[in-house]
Amino acid sequence: MTHLELATDHGAVVQLQALDACPLAIRGLTVSYGEKPAVFSIDATVEQGSMTAIIGPNGAGKSTMLKAALGVIKPLAGTVTVYGKPLDTQRHRIAYVPQRASIDWDFPTRVIDVVLMGLYRDLGLLGRIGRKERDLAADCLDRVGMHDFADRQIGQLSGGQQQRVFLARALAQQADLYLLDEPFAGVDAATEKAIIDVLKTLKAQGKTVVAVHHDLSTVTEYFDRVFLINVRKVAEGPVENTFTSENLQQAYGGRLATTQIDDLSLTAI
């Protein structure tokens, strides 16, 4: 529990500040749904202002790691600190785009209502949605290019359009740390471009972005840091020296052919 010691008075001041600046610090995280752990003893430090890709094969525990970081699932062991404080006090600073599987597409709700759901933590149970909130939601839709679809039922959109709406909902959360679970899965090229533009704008504004990413060919283009995971942490660091074929082999085991890795034309071996 190093960070707890740091947070108390006898910790070094310098380290305390470094931790304060750190949007997300995970220490010794172990999560299990059954007997076998889904993630085991993970340490992760997400740097302020970075765009981090979480990479690993299916079932590696990527979604689980994000959920534990959000406090959605209770870990067997480990701690999560957000901007140097316990998660519970910092929840309003995190926005989340879950994997699209958890959604009921037939639900009677319009696109604009979905975006307004992002304001739940501000509004609470009974806070009124006024002009200000509506304008904010409309603006968030604008930023993902979905302004004209505000009155559509959510199920009547294409997969890519839906994903943009969920990004708009995350924008409405007005957070500092954005956690996205496979935001590019099953979306069209135009949507992918729109989403990455929004994420890069967030980064330019000093926000921090963490995304589970499955397309290895775009990692170097989109992200500046990577976190490789396969139940255990494989590697973590800047794309240039961490996104290597060696680390990929280790994360994917035999599941990734050497030719596939060669195609990525990685510099460092």
Place this chain on the structure above:
Amino acid sequence: MSGEEFVPLSLTPILIGVFTAVACALPGNFLVLRKQALIGDAISHVVLPGIVVAFLVTGSLAAWPMMIGAALAAVVAVILIEAIRRLGRIETGAAMGVVFTSMFAAGVLLLERSDTSTVHLDVEHALMGNLESLIWLDAYGWGSVLDPIALAGLPPELPRIFVTMLGVIAFTWLFWRPLKISTFDEGFAQGLGIRTGALGMALVIVSAIAAVAAFDAVGSIIVIAMFICPPAAARLMTNRLERQVGWSVVFAVLSAILGYVLAGYGPGWLGGDNAVSAAGMIAAVSGLILALATMFGPCRSRTGAPIEA
């Protein structure tokens, strides 16, 4: 019809029908959207052991012990479901299936094994209730509505179901936002810090309370019909949850009033002489409304799954 006739004979059954319909239709909206619509049916099975035990303990068929027994059984069921879900690590639906079936079986077994079989725990009564008998004999006209002496003679089912309805309305109003968000996108709701498991349980408990109170007043057929038909019909009228809930209340009230009137006078208009069961007719009208909405509702054709880009 004059007030002298209407108030004592028809006002209270109609009001009880309306309150019941609304109390069940409100949570029904969320149950239908969560594909848990049959929970109303399941609850009426689960409460059986509670009712039998209440009878064995008190030896009477009075309403209060029955209701308390039923409510306790519902709460036990909810706790069991949660325990099985957590310990057995299986999904809620499967846990519910296990608990509902076993508790119903336990109820039947209790009924068989004890000498309650000599008592008339009437199947027809359980199914159809006896809405028509919930009359207000102390009333003499519209003036009775403000007369404390006459009001004291109201059938006890009326204040019971009224308070239940108010409770259901309060729950829906207070937890509207988290209910809506977690029904739509559970993963996101959890990310917001909404305790979706507890909220889902609370919804089931509130539905159970509504079902038990309604069961007591009007029988289980209305309960099942009102949990499903008005919300399902309302879904076909609009693509907005706020309006869907509004429509469901309109349909519920309409079913209760129309059903009661048709049951009382319909057979006469058709030349028959016996009135039919009001509860059955209310359920039938709600089914008819659902059928009409299925044929003509403006939001019938929806894309259930996303169109691929």
